[in-house]
Amino acid sequence: xxxxxxxxxxxxxxVKAKEVHTLRYVSQKIIDANASEAIVFNEKNKPKGIxxxxxxxxxxxxxxxxxxxxxxxxTKHLITVEENTPLKEVLRVMxxxxxxxxxxINNKGDVIGIIGEKxxxxxxxxxxxxLEELAEMNTVEPVPEEEERLYEGYCDVxxxxxxxxxxxxxxxxxxxxxxxxxxx
Numbered sequence: 715x716x717x718x719x720x721x722x723x724x725x726x727x728x729v730k731a732k733e734v735h736t737l738r739y740v741s742q743k744i745i746d747a748n749a750s751e752a753i754v755f756n757e758k759n760k761p762k763g764i765x766x767x768x769x770x771x772x773x774x775x776x777x778x779x780x781x782x783x784x785x786x787x788x789t790k791h792l793i794t795v796e797e798n799t800p801l802k803e804v805l806r807v808m809x810x811x812x813x814x815x816x817x818x819i820n821n822k823g824d825v826i827g828i829i830g831e832k833x834x835x836x837x838x839x840x841x842x843x844x845l846e847e848l849a850e851m852n853t854v855e856p857v858p859e860e861e862e863r864l865y866e867g868y869c870d871v872x873x874x875x876x877x878x879x880x881x882x883x884x885x886x887x888x889x890x891x892x893x894x895x896x897x898x
Contacts, residue, residue, distance in 0.1 A: 717800055717801070718800070718801040719797065719798050719799060719800055719801060720795050720796065720797050720798065720799045720801065720804050720818045720827075720829060721797040721798065721818060721826070721827070722801070723801060723804075723829055723833050723834065723836070724797075724818040724826070724827030724828060724829045724833065725827055725828055725829070725830070725833055726826060726827040727747070727827075728749065728751075728752075728753055728817070728825070728827060728828040729743050729744050729747045729749045729751065729752035729753070730752065730753060730755060731743065731752040731753070731754045731755070731765065731784060732754065732755055732756070732757070733754055733755075733756055733757075733762060733763075733783065733784065733785040733788075734783055734785065735783065735784055736780065736781050736782060736783060736784070737770055737773055737774065737778060737779070737780045737781070737782055737784060737787065738780035738781065740752050740765060740770065740784050741767065741770045741780075744767055744770075745767075750766055750767055750815065750830060751764055751765065751766040751767070751815055751828070751830075752764070752765050753792075753817055753825055753828065754784060754788045760823075761792055761794070761817065761819075761823075761825050762788075762790065762792065763788035763789050763790045763791075763792050764788060764789050764792055764815075764817070765784050765787060765788040765789065766789075766815075769787055769788065769789065770787075773787045792817065793807065793811050793813060793816055794816060794817045794818065794819045794825070795807055795816050795817075795818055795819070795829070796818070796819055796820070796821070797818050797819065797820050797821075797826060797827075799818075804816065804829060805834070808829075814830060814831050815828055815829065815830035815831070816828070816829050863880070863881065864877070864878050864879065864880065865879040865880070865881065865886055866879065867879055867886055868886070869886060869887055869888035869891055870885040870886050870887060871885070871887055871888070871891040871895075872888060872890070872891050874888060874890075876888035876889070880892060882895070
C-alpha cells in the first residue's frame, strides 16, 4: 500500500508576502488568489511567518490601519513540514500545534507548497478506496450459527467420542443421540 507524503497533497501555488507589505495589500493578494493565507518572507527571501485572513480580520477589528505593515501581526513561529513527511505525521503536527495549514519545504528549506484542511479533504476518496481494499483483504468467513458448527469431543448424552458434535441447548450431542433426541 502506497503511503501519502506531504508533496502528494500540497498545493504548490501559495501566496507570498513580505514583512513590509501592508494589511490591505496582503489581504487583496490572498483574496485574488482565492486562498486563506500568505507565507511571509524576509528581505533575504527566507520564510519568516504566516498571516491568515482570520489574522487580518482580527487586526482590522482591533483598529489596526489597513496601511500598517504585517510584520507585527503575522504568526512569527512558522511551523513547516518537509516534502517527504508521511501524511499521518503532517496531521499530527497540525493537530499538536492547533493549526489548519502548514507550509511544505524541500531539503534546502525553501517553501514549495502548502497543505491546508481543504487539501486534506481532497484525498479522502483515495483513503476510502484504500480502506475498502484493506477490508476486503481482511475479510473473515462468517462464523456459522451455533447449531451448524461441528465440534470434536465426547457426547454429553452417550459419552462416546465424535468428530461431529453439535451444540444444542448448551450440550454437545453426537449425530446418533441428536437423531434420537429429535425423534423423541
